[in-house]
Amino acid sequence: MAQIGYSKKVMEHFMNPRNVGVIDDADGYGKVGNPVCGDLMEIFIKVKDERIDDIKFRTFGCGSAIAVSSMVTEMAKGRPLDEAMKITRKDVADELDGLPPQKMHCSNLGADALHAAIQDYWVKTGKIKPDEIKKEDDGEGEACPA
Numbered sequence: 001m002a003q004i005g006y007s008k009k010v011m012e013h014f015m016n017p018r019n020v021g022v023i024d025d026a027d028g029y030g031k032v033g034n035p036v037c038g039d040l041m042e043i044f045i046k047v048k049d050e051r052i053d054d055i056k057f058r059t060f061g062c063g064s065a066i067a068v069s070s071m072v073t074e075m076a077k078g079r080p081l082d083e084a085m086k087i088t089r090k091d092v093a094d095e096l097d098g099l100p101p102q103k104m105h106c107s108n109l110g111a112d113a114l115h116a117a118i119q120d121y122w123v124k125t126g127k128i129k130p131d132e133i134k135k136e137d138d139g140e141g142e143a144c145p146a
């Protein structure tokens, strides 16, 4: 099958995504939209002993967004919240052995939704105030071919 510029890891996670679904009684919930293409991503986390005990995602995004989300959930699962908060968009893209340049904006959704879910948990538990939530750089200026 033609790879059309996608790495084997991207194709593998796209064909067989991990941690797809919803957690009804999630401790933290993040929802972000991609300003470049309008696609959406949701991440649900369960927290135990300040670690991500379980994580699921649901997306209305492209194949790259699915691969990115699958990868970011694998990278975050079991990690302390502080560490998971440091996973960057670039870390996720690197872990997938890269994305084609015109799809780099798709890597934003996964890390952004993860950070939003963690911060939602921190607001609920009083660690931070709602006005202390850090917003990500919105990635504007990158062209979307979709």
Ligand code: FES
Pocket (backbone or CB within 6 Å): 034, 037, 038, 039, 061, 062, 063, 064, 065, 105, 106, 109, 144, 146
């Ligand atoms: Fe929208 Fe990839 S996330 S085109």
